[in-house]
Amino acid sequence: MSRPPTFTPPPGTRAHTLRTARGxxxxxxxxxxxxAVRGTALLLPGFTGSKEDFIALNEPLCAAGYRTVAVxxxxxxxxxxxxxxxxxxxxxxxxxxxxxxxxxxxxxxxHLLGHSLGGLIxxxxxxxxxxxxxxxxxxxxxxxxxxxxxxxxxxxxxxxxAALGMAQVWEAMRALDAAEDVVDVRGDEDALRQRxxxxxxxxxxxxxxxxxxxxxxxxxxxAVAPPVxxxxxxxxxxxxxxxxxxxxxxxKAKRTVIPGAEHSPNTxxxxxxAAALAxxxxxxxxx
Numbered sequence: 001m002s003r004p005p006t007f008t009p010p011p012g013t014r015a016h017t018l019r020t021a022r023g024x025x026x027x028x029x030x031x032x033x034x035x036a037v038r039g040t041a042l043l044l045p046g047f048t049g050s051k052e053d054f055i056a057l058n059e060p061l062c063a064a065g066y067r068t069v070a071v072x073x074x075x076x077x078x079x080x081x082x083x084x085x086x087x088x089x090x091x092x093x094x095x096x097x098x099x100x101x102x103x104x105x106x107x108x109x110x111h112l113l114g115h116s117l118g119g120l121i122x123x124x125x126x127x128x129x130x131x132x133x134x135x136x137x138x139x140x141x142x143x144x145x146x147x148x149x150x151x152x153x154x155x156x157x158x159x160x161x162a163a164l165g166m167a168q169v170w171e172a173m174r175a176l177d178a179a180e181d182v183v184d185v186r187g188d189e190d191a192l193r194q195r196x197x198x199x200x201x202x203x204x205x206x207x208x209x210x211x212x213x214x215x216x217x218x219x220x221x222x223a224v225a226p227p228v229x230x231x232x233x234x235x236x237x238x239x240x241x242x243x244x245x246x247x248x249x250x251x252k253a254k255r256t257v258i259p260g261a262e263h264s265p266n267t268x269x270x271x272x273x274a275a276a277l278a279x280x281x282x283x284x285x286x287x
Contacts, residue, residue: 010030021104042110231265
């Protein structure tokens with residue numbers, strides 16, 4: 001999971017309820033201090049993540065003139081959703097949520113960014129209707145299902161969610177991280193735990209299935225997409241970096257690799273990531 005160093009929004013960023021035709025979504029909105037807005041960016045977090053994963057990007061992106069709207073998806077952290085019904089979390093349903101969010105932020109086109117699972121959801125939204133989007137950035141998000149090791153981990157999580165409560169699963173995950181010596185000291189542990197406990201188990205099971213079974217939709221995206229940016233760290237345990245390179249070539253996309261970053265360049269190297277995003281959006285302004 002992404003581990004934002006803080007859950008406290010920076011100056012100029014406010015909590016907001018984004019009201020759409022498909023329901024309300026918890027959001028963090030950052031506004032350029034100058035009042036001169038070059039465009040709006042809709043930011044979708046990854047699996048087990050939340051809108052707070054983009055907090056470190058807000059100040060540099062707002063300074064570059066961009067209004068940022070980071071959202072919790074349906075059933076994710078502070079956006080409610082069914083806890084025992086997986087149907088509202090089908091890929092097509094989550095894509096419709098994104099289209100409804102873009103419609104609320106319109107009429108100008110928005111720059112759409114999805115991190116990891118958020119990239120798969122963003123891609124589905126663009127394939128369904130590319131008209132609302134000035135550009136698409138796939139951040140650490142690949143062409144199809146995640147790598148085998150990650151599929152196995154998600155399968156273990158699915159089995160645990162079927163048998164245990166959310167608090168028990170959290171403790172099991174932390175114990176597994178400790179056993180594998182991958183505990184990350186960054187971030188507010190209490191806030192991370194509360195975020196986990198606030199997720200819908202049905203959402204985690206359904207979106208975990210999507211990560212494990214997602215088909216390759218690169219050709220579909222290439223046929224309809226606005227300008228595309230494929231951005232990642234120099235290492236990635238979900239989708240191998242050479243696979244991301246190949247996907248970018250097929251999409252004729254801008255390709256950015258952030259040195260020193262892994263699966264979450266938004267939290268690993270936020271300044272460099274924000275600079276790359278702003279440069280891409282400058283080159284493809286919203287109408």
